[in-house]
Amino acid sequence: MSAVPRPDAFEEPAAPESAADSSFVARARAGDSAAFEHLYERYASMVHAIVLSHAPPRDADDLTQEVFARALAGIATLREDGRVGAWLASIARNVSRESLRTRRRMSELGEIDPAARGSADAIHGAREVLEAIRALSEAYRETLVMRLVEGMTGPEIAERTGMTHGSVRVHLHRGMKLLHEELERRGLTP
Amino acid sequence: MSDDYLWDRSGPPDPQIEALERRLAPLRLQRRAAPKAAPPRVRARAAWLALAAALLAAPLLLLNSQFGRTPAPAPQVAFVENRFVVELLEGSAAAAIFAPGSKQATETSLAPGASQIPEGAELVCEMGARVRVRVADLGDVTLEGPAHLRLERSSADLQKLFLERGIVRASISPDAKPRLFQVGTPVGTAVDMGCRYTMEVRDDGATELRVQLGRVHFEIEGSPLFLRSGASCFVRRVATKGGSIAAATTPVYEDAPDLVRKTLAAFDFAVTHEERASTLKSFLTHARFEEAVSVWHILVREPLAPLRSLAFDELARLSPPPEGVDRATCVDGSGPARDAQLEKWRLDLMGW
Numbered sequence: 001m002s003a004v005p006r007p008d009a010f011e012e013p014a015a016p017e018s019a020a021d022s023s024f025v026a027r028a029r030a031g032d033s034a035a036f037e038h039l040y041e042r043y044a045s046m047v048h049a050i051v052l053s054h055a056p057p058r059d060a061d062d063l064t065q066e067v068f069a070r071a072l073a074g075i076a077t078l079r080e081d082g083r084v085g086a087w088l089a090s091i092a093r094n095v096s097r098e099s100l101r102t103r104r105r106m107s108e109l110g111e112i113d114p115a116a117r118g119s120a121d122a123i124h125g126a127r128e129v130l131e132a133i134r135a136l137s138e139a140y141r142e143t144l145v146m147r148l149v150e151g152m153t154g155p156e157i158a159e160r161t162g163m164t165h166g167s168v169r170v171h172l173h174r175g176m177k178l179l180h181e182e183l184e185r186r187g188l189t190p
Numbered sequence: 191m192s193d194d195y196l197w198d199r200s201g202p203p204d205p206q207i208e209a210l211e212r213r214l215a216p217l218r219l220q221r222r223a224a225p226k227a228a229p230p231r232v233r234a235r236a237a238w239l240a241l242a243a244a245l246l247a248a249p250l251l252l253l254n255s256q257f258g259r260t261p262a263p264a265p266q267v268a269f270v271e272n273r274f275v276v277e278l279l280e281g282s283a284a285a286a287i288f289a290p291g292s293k294q295a296t297e298t299s300l301a302p303g304a305s306q307i308p309e310g311a312e313l314v315c316e317m318g319a320r321v322r323v324r325v326a327d328l329g330d331v332t333l334e335g336p337a338h339l340r341l342e343r344s345s346a347d348l349q350k351l352f353l354e355r356g357i358v359r360a361s362i363s364p365d366a367k368p369r370l371f372q373v374g375t376p377v378g379t380a381v382d383m384g385c386r387y388t389m390e391v392r393d394d395g396a397t398e399l400r401v402q403l404g405r406v407h408f409e410i411e412g413s414p415l416f417l418r419s420g421a422s423c424f425v426r427r428v429a430t431k432g433g434s435i436a437a438a439t440t441p442v443y444e445d446a447p448d449l450v451r452k453t454l455a456a457f458d459f460a461v462t463h464e465e466r467a468s469t470l471k472s473f474l475t476h477a478r479f480e481e482a483v484s485v486w487h488i489l490v491r492e493p494l495a496p497l498r499s500l501a502f503d504e505l506a507r508l509s510p511p512p513e514g515v516d517r518a519t520c521v522d523g524s525g526p527a528r529d530a531q532l533e534k535w536r537l538d539l540m541g542w
Contacts, residue, residue, distance in 0.1 A: 033224075040224030048219035061220055066364075069225040070541075073368060077537075094541035098419050126216045147196070148207070149214045154197040172196055176207070 022081035029075050036075075040068055043085060045150040046160040047092045052149060053141045054096035057130065063099055067092045085160045132182045140175030147172055274307040274323050274341050276300045277330060281319025286312045313339045315356060325349050328371050329362035342374070350374065353391045361386045364404060377425040377436040378410035385419075396426035400444065405540075410436045415487065416540060417441045440491075442484045449476045454484060463494060470497050474504040482508040482539055490532050495522060505535075512538040 021042075027035035048064045055063055070091055078087050133144050146152045152160070158168045183189050194201030279302045300313075300321060307313070307323065315321050315335030322332045323341075326349055333339050337356020343349065351358070352374040362371050362382045371382040376395030380387065385404025391397050399408050400422040408415040408423065415423055415438055425438040439458040442451060453476055457469035470488070477485055482505060489501040498521045505511075511520075515531045523531070 037224040041221075044221060044224075045219055052217060057217060060217070061222070064219060065222060065225060069364065072225050073365075090538060091541040122213075122216050125213050129210060129213050130217060148210050149217050150219060151211070153199060169197065173193065176196060179210075180206075 021084050025075065025078060025081040025084050036072060039084060043088050043160060045152055046085065046146060047088055049146040049150045050089055050092040050142050051096050053134065053145045054093065055099045057127070059099055063095050067095050070095065083162065086162045089161060128188055132186055132188060133179060135182050136175060136178050140171055140178060143168060143171035144175045144179060274325060274344060276302050276307065276321060277324050278302050278320070278322035281316060281335065283313065283315040283319045283321045283335065286314070307341055309341055309344045311341050325371060328366045329360065332359040348372065353389060355391045355393055357388065357390045359388045377427055378408050381407040381409055383407065396424065398422065398424045410438055415441050416483065416536065418540065420444055440484050440487050443480055446480065450478070450481060466494065467497060470500055474500060477504060477508065479508050486536055486539060489520060509539055511535055
């Protein structure tokens with residue numbers, strides 16, 4: 001009789017990051033700037049979402065650049081070329097935490113240049129929803145920002161972060177439910 | 191709610207999700223160009239300019255008494271490759287410059303903007319004086335007197351200073367290649383990873399390192415401490431039966447709550463095993479997520495297995511170990527396997 005599988009055995013296998021990533025990492029490590037630009041294009045949204053989940057929104061674009069600057073400087077230390085997404089995510093979380101430590105306060109989203117981002121009302125509305133997302137636990141927060149702010153699909157989130165499709169589905173579904181509750185609690189139901 | 195639309199935008203759009211997407215759109219990443227590696231640094235072929243004409247009596251006397259060498263009657267002019275340039279001078283300071291292969295020093299006062307200082311030179315800064323030296327195109331260091339700094343090495347792959355005593359404030363570009371800029375002290379070497387920091391060396395060589403921005407490795411007798419923005423540590427030499435060793439406090443954030451800092455200091459300076467155990471428990475009770483790196487240092491450096499065990503449990507609570515990192519190896523293991531696991535955990539915690 002076969003053993004009862006564990007719940008996670010029903011999950012689809014972890015989405016493998018593109019095998020091409022390894023090649024781009026190797027080329028970037030050798031100084032190929034086009035290869036690094038490819039990695040930037042591929043992961044910038046994920047990194048931005050993670051930063052936005054933790055750090056002052058006003059700083060999110062700058063901190064995203066900082067993450068990639070550190071990645072470029074430290075790419076020689078990346079041990080598993082195929083896990084570049086997880087590595088960038090780790091840098092993004094650390095850069096965000098450092099940023100919070102430096103500022104010691106959340107900056108106001110209203111400080112974002114409206115000309116670059118839309119009207120002051122639009123920025124205010126975005127801030128309200130983002131604050132509700134940030135009230136959720138970290139696991140839901142990052143996944144929801146990737147999906148709702150950056151427009152990444154579930155499969156893209158799984159591929160970039162290395163999470164299983166099942167985990168991403170759970171985070172999105174459960175996260176949306178919790179977000180609705182949070183928005184309702186704040187009187188912000190869309 | 192449409193699961194398909196939420197998952198991959200297939201199927202009919204979900205009005206609630208669409209409304210959230212629209213509302214959050216102003217926050218979406220505005221892409222810029224990817225960062226590029228800094229161009230190879232230009233090795234400035236420094237033409238030695240004439241050093242300042244006016245020799246200040248006080249620094250010369252100080253140098254005479256300190257180095258026992260004869261002041262030169264006129265500034266030396268030479269052509270060497272070096273990249274230390276005096277940018278600012280407040281008060282009285284002087285340099286002792288050694289001719290290549292010679293123990294004879296030429297002593298000269300400094301002039302901002304004109305004085306380039308060669309490898310091997312020693313800077314002496316009097317009480318109240320301040321000298322800012324540009325280090326190649328990496329950044330600058332400011333020496334605050336009374337202080338004594340040696341410019342040990344200036345090459346394409348290493349810019350190294352040695353602070354005998356006094357205060358140095360270093361501000362190094364985040365674009366600088368990691369490990370390129372280093373400041374030694376009698377108890378260890380601060381290895382820059384792109385940052386701004388302050389080091390103070392006391393008369394007995396004890397050193398305090400405070401990181402204002404970025405990250406620093408403080409390498410002490412082969413073992414590094416890892417500090418990032420806001421963290422500090424203190425290293426002093428302590429006597430042992432066979433001589434002396436450099437003993438360091440655990441790196442901690444300077445703005446950590448008083449209780450965290452006090453309990454950690456009590457642990458760092460505890461002497462008996464019992465004191466160490468009780469103070470560690472007290473510190474771990476108050477440790478926050480921000481103290482995870484402090485707890486990691488304790489796990490790495492603690493000689494007593496039961497205390498390593500406590501540190502492991504607390505660190506695992508604050509930041510679960512990454513895959514492949516296990517309790518048995520971290521607490522009771524030794525050698526490269528343990529080192530590798532602890533390093534993996536550190537990278538997971540710190541990202542660099």
